[in-house]
Amino acid sequence: MKLQVTQENLNRALSSVARIASSRGTLPILANVLIKTSKNRLSLSATNLEVAITHFIGAKVGDGGAITVPARLMQDFIGSLPEGVINLELEGTKLHITTDQYQSVVNGIIADDFPVMPTMNNGSSWKMSSGVLKKALQQVVFTASSDETRPALTGVLIRTSEGELVMAATDSYRLAEKRLGKENQNIELLIPATSLNDLLRIIGDSDEEVKVTHNEQQVLFQVGDIELVTRLLEGSYPDYQKLIPKDFTTTVRLKRADLISITKISGLFARESAGSITIDVDTEKKKLSIRSVASQLGENTATAQASKVTGGGSITLNSRFLLDALSAMTGDEIVFGFNGKLEPTLLQDPNDLDYRHVVMPLKS
Amino acid sequence: MEGRSVQLDDVWQAVLGEIEVSLSRGSFITWFKNTCLLKQSEETTVVGVPNVFIKHQLETKFGDLIIDTLRKQGASVNQIEYKTTPLASRSRVLGEENEGEQPQLTTNVIHQSEASLRQSSNGLNERYTMDNFVVGDGNELAFAACQAVLQQPGIKYNPLYLYGGVGIGKTHLIQAVGNALQVRNPDAKILYIATEQFVREFVMALKKRSMAAFVNYYRSADALIVDDVQFLADKDKIQEEFFHTFNTLHQADKQIIMSSDKPPGDIAKLEDRLKSRFAGGMSIDMHAPDFETRCAIIHTKAESHQAELEPEVVEYLATTIQSNIRELEGALNQLLAWCEVRSLKPSVAIASSLLQVHKARPKHISAKQIIERTARHFQIPLEDMLGPKRDKDIVVPRQVAMYILHEELHLSYPKIAHELGRKDHTTAIHSVRKIAQLSQIDVSLKNTMDNIKEQLYA
Numbered sequence: 133m134k135l136q137v138t139q140e141n142l143n144r145a146l147s148s149v150a151r152i153a154s155s156r157g158t159l160p161i162l163a164n165v166l167i168k169t170s171k172n173r174l175s176l177s178a179t180n181l182e183v184a185i186t187h188f189i190g191a192k193v194g195d196g197g198a199i200t201v202p203a204r205l206m207q208d209f210i211g212s213l214p215e216g217v218i219n220l221e222l223e224g225t226k227l228h229i230t231t232d233q234y235q236s237v238v239n240g241i242i243a244d245d246f247p248v249m250p251t252m253n254n255g256s257s258w259k260m261s262s263g264v265l266k267k268a269l270q271q272v273v274f275t276a277s278s279d280e281t282r283p284a285l286t287g288v289l290i291r292t293s294e295g296e297l298v299m300a301a302t303d304s305y306r307l308a309e310k311r312l313g314k315e316n317q318n319i320e321l322l323i324p325a326t327s328l329n330d331l332l333r334i335i336g337d338s339d340e341e342v343k344v345t346h347n348e349q350q351v352l353f354q355v356g357d358i359e360l361v362t363r364l365l366e367g368s369y370p371d372y373q374k375l376i377p378k379d380f381t382t383t384v385r386l387k388r389a390d391l392i393s394i395t396k397i398s399g400l401f402a403r404e405s406a407g408s409i410t411i412d413v414d415t416e417k418k419k420l421s422i423r424s425v426a427s428q429l430g431e432n433t434a435t436a437q438a439s440k441v442t443g444g445g446s447i448t449l450n451s452r453f454l455l456d457a458l459s460a461m462t463g464d465e466i467v468f469g470f471n472g473k474l475e476p477t478l479l480q481d482p483n484d485l486d487y488r489h490v491v492m493p494l495k496s
Numbered sequence: 497m498e499g500r501s502v503q504l505d506d507v508w509q510a511v512l513g514e515i516e517v518s519l520s521r522g523s524f525i526t527w528f529k530n531t532c533l534l535k536q537s538e539e540t541t542v543v544g545v546p547n548v549f550i551k552h553q554l555e556t557k558f559g560d561l562i563i564d565t566l567r568k569q570g571a572s573v574n575q576i577e578y579k580t581t582p583l584a585s586r587s588r589v590l591g592e593e594n595e596g597e598q599p600q601l602t603t604n605v606i607h608q609s610e611a612s613l614r615q616s617s618n619g620l621n622e623r624y625t626m627d628n629f630v631v632g633d634g635n636e637l638a639f640a641a642c643q644a645v646l647q648q649p650g651i652k653y654n655p656l657y658l659y660g661g662v663g664i665g666k667t668h669l670i671q672a673v674g675n676a677l678q679v680r681n682p683d684a685k686i687l688y689i690a691t692e693q694f695v696r697e698f699v700m701a702l703k704k705r706s707m708a709a710f711v712n713y714y715r716s717a718d719a720l721i722v723d724d725v726q727f728l729a730d731k732d733k734i735q736e737e738f739f740h741t742f743n744t745l746h747q748a749d750k751q752i753i754m755s756s757d758k759p760p761g762d763i764a765k766l767e768d769r770l771k772s773r774f775a776g777g778m779s780i781d782m783h784a785p786d787f788e789t790r791c792a793i794i795h796t797k798a799e800s801h802q803a804e805l806e807p808e809v810v811e812y813l814a815t816t817i818q819s820n821i822r823e824l825e826g827a828l829n830q831l832l833a834w835c836e837v838r839s840l841k842p843s844v845a846i847a848s849s850l851l852q853v854h855k856a857r858p859k860h861i862s863a864k865q866i867i868e869r870t871a872r873h874f875q876i877p878l879e880d881m882l883g884p885k886r887d888k889d890i891v892v893p894r895q896v897a898m899y900i901l902h903e904e905l906h907l908s909y910p911k912i913a914h915e916l917g918r919k920d921h922t923t924a925i926h927s928v929r930k931i932a933q934l935s936q937i938d939v940s941l942k943n944t945m946d947n948i949k950e951q952l953y954a
Contacts, residue, residue: 157522158526159522159526160522162526184549250548349580406706406708406709407705
């Protein structure tokens with residue numbers, strides 16, 4: 133293998149793939165990145181056996197070939213080189229990396245030992261704008277569970293329901309659902325949340341379209357020159373629809389920024405009590421106040437003015453869950469609705485009804 | 497169906513066994529963990545794999561190896577398929593699909609974990625009582641202290657800290673105190689917990705953000721009994737939590753009882769404030785039981801099994817197994833079970849044939865091994881041990897070696913002196929006496945020698 137590539141390209145490709153190469157696994161080669169020529173392009177790949185990422189970059193290829201080299205070292209090294217042309221030349225399993233100023237040799241492991249990168253020969257596909265996908269992921273993925281004992285909940289459900297594409301996740305204490313508009317195909321995918329976090333990173337600020345191809349076992353996301361393949365989770369997803377409340381005894385409409393700031397402040401006094409804060413809704417004064425008590429430190433009550441209130445009452449929530457939900461939304465106002473102390477609560481932006489966020493109350 | 501899957505499992509185990517030796521450990525674990533054989537017939541063979549990445553790899557890289565190995569096991573393989581199955585082997589063994597996960601968006605973190613904590617009983621095993629604890633030389637003091645605690649819980653000897661080697665009855669004694677306290681005051685919240693479990697619950701509480709429930713649970717105890725506190729070593733955050741729990745309870749005059757394998761001061765990587773608190777009440781060393789106590793223990797245990805033993809058998813067991821009561825109990829259970837199944841009367845002959853493995857003092861240990869092991873333990877060269885040097889850091893190990901030679905091999909004094917290159921046998925007499933005396937007073941010396949002996953017989 134002998135080729136020339138620019139530092140900018142190589143660095144960009146390494147930063148998209150190197151992060152999933154992990155040295156913690158049992159197989160040492162998984163800490164490596166596969167560098168491989170194909171026609172006049174160079175591909176860099178890494179995998180952790182849940183997800184595989186390949187980034188194609190342009191290069192001037194003299195002789196073709198392939199090698200795997202330690203991902204961290206490569207990333208740190210190439211990242212600190214000055215911009216310009218880098219020569220890569222392979223001798224045995226030693227990769228010579230030379231620029232005008234630097235001559236380095238990196239010991240690699242032969243490419244044949246690298247896991248087979250999954251390919252997608254069949255499967256149906258659809259396209260969506262990267263901006264829309266990115267926002268949806270940011271609003272939904274964080275509510276997935278990290279508890280491996282219930283594998284289905286560690287995934288994010290992407291499926292079509294009544295002709296609409298829907299993305300949903302829950303850890304059984306909170307739930308987020310985003311509607312993504314019309315889609316004619318029948319889709320039902322359960323994708324590991326960790327893989328989607330990798331996808332988010334890859335999408336970055338890209339404004340290209342994302343092409344999604346899937347079959348029963350895996351799904352491929354193509355963003356520009358980058359391909360991400362992840363396995364799908366098996367098992368059936370809970371029928372979450374019926375958990376989303378439709379009618380409420382109490383609803384409050386207020387400024388999102390106001391609720392965020394009083395939640396943050398109350399959260400300070402709720403650190404001891406696992407984030408437990410109590411929300412009181414006062415119908416007459418059109419006010420929403422949050423109480424939190426830290427037995428050792430003291431207590432706090434913070435109040436915000438509401439623009440519309442129906443019904444009153446109080447409910448206890450986890451301040452972090454509430455804050456996460458509020459931060460995932462973007463509008464100026466939000467509507468908060470609940471039914472007594474024990475039923476699920478709903479947070480929604482009155483101007484963006486496509487996103488719904490359910491938080492379970494704490495028993496107080 | 498079940499019979500068949502067991503058969504498939506056997507075939508697959510054999511295949512894995514063979515593949516394991518031909519691959520690196522990392523590759524084997526990465527690619528073959530959680531795989532299984534789902535179907536094996538003339539036409540098709542189906543291998544279950546945990547995910548699609550593994551599937552690709554097995555198909556392209558290991559296909560031939562798997563087929564060859566299967567054929568070697570006598571299976572006819574024409575076509576092989578790989579199928580992703582969730583947690584491949586497990587779900588099939590249970591014979592059910594992992595289906596229908598029920599929505600459970602109705603309870604919340606704190607209350608779940610609190611409930612599960614409450615549901616679990618106080619952690620005490622009722623089998624352990626003060627009555628069936630056999631008192632002997634080694635544990636007299638500990639037993640007396642426990643009785644004092646029972647008289648005035650929380651006031652006298654708080655905290656009570658018991659330490660000693662493996663299987664000498666620490667757990668029995670502290671559980672017995674807990675049980676007795678519970679009997680006297682059925683409404684009291686008596687908590688027994690192994691340190692390891694405390695650590696696990698702490699981590700769980702952190703993860704589920706239910707720290708408050710965790711903290712309240714332990715701080716509201718009327719008596720807290722913690723087993724094996726040496727496992728707190730090196731866990732800073734947990735030590736801190738334990739420290740606060742300890743203080744809360746101690747301030748409120750709630751009884752705290754702990755057990756460990758070393759005195760508080762000797763637990764490495766334990767915060768000083770904890771060390772001093774652990775030692776602040778009463779620390780008692782428990783020793784291995786002497787011969788008479790061992791006999792008494794065997795009698796008590798045999799009685800609880802409603803079995804009668806000849807005095808010779810009891811003595812035989814007590815002589816064969818010297819240091820560890822748990823082993824003694826195991827040996828006794830083994831003997832009783834063996835005899836019950838065959839309706840025989842327990843005899844020394846049966847016991848000795850059964851307890852071959854338990855023979856505590858194999859004769860194949862040589863004087864040379866003892867000297868080498870001792871030298872290695874003290875990290876001094878063997879030549880110095882046998883040489884003329886008389887620095888203190890060499891003299892003590894040499895004396896220890898002599899003592900062990902005397903104790904373990906019953907060598908004569910002239911022979912001992914000879915083994916260590918000394919001319920005069922009175923040197924050996926002096927050394928053995930000196931170490932015998934010292935080990936009565938110096939716990940760390942005794943531990944050192946126990947360690948050396950353990951390694952010798954390991």
